Amino acid sequence: MKVIPIAAVCGRTVQAAACASDAVAASSGAVAANAGSAAWHLIGALDACFGENDCLGVTIDAVKVGLFRVDGEIHALDDICTHGNALLSEGFLDGHEIECPLHAGLVDVRTGKGTTAPIVRDTRRHDVRVDDGNLYVRLSR
Template identity: 50%
Template sequence: MSQNWTEVIAADDVPQDDVIGVEIAGKDVALYKVEGEIFATDNICTHGHARLCDGFLDGHEIECPLHQGKFDIRDGRATCAPITENTRTYPVKIEGGRVFLAFE
């Protein structure tokens, strides 16, 4: 099955070693840039209703600003209590300096 790609933002608008939130295709998404690579996850923590873009990015982990649980942004895996449920990630591609995400 082919993926439908949605254009989101200019790749240069995602700050290095930081996170931003964007609304796209009716979804609240967090975009991260680490070591020049861009990752995308749902922006709402699975533990509490907090926006991950308001959290602290440390390497490939985002810390939720509400209860300090963490997710690995590469695969959405919950890595620190109190978070027990993984977050959703989205495929990312860069074309022509633009970020595209694939949604189901």
């Protein structure tokens, strides 16, 4: 009998740019691509960041951000569940929904919208881009 997993168990958390090679990363924190509040922050080389996992927690300017890879697309949300003090990046990813590991509420990683109770407040979404194989995130205000 072949077992087919229905969800990816997530749970790896690193500092932003920790997945980047030493040549790319300028520090252990996020590397801003330009100055100001609209800065793009280097997370690291896309392949090195995710490896076999589809979820990754990073910290950018003291903001915990969850990164989720679904069907080749990367989505970024605030990593703290709006219902409880749990990291979404440590939850279970099933399709486009991440299940909070604390109370099993679901959030759509594309939009940040809570889709089941007990999550009644949406989660902030952040912009993501991949440039020359490197992953960047721009924090929303």
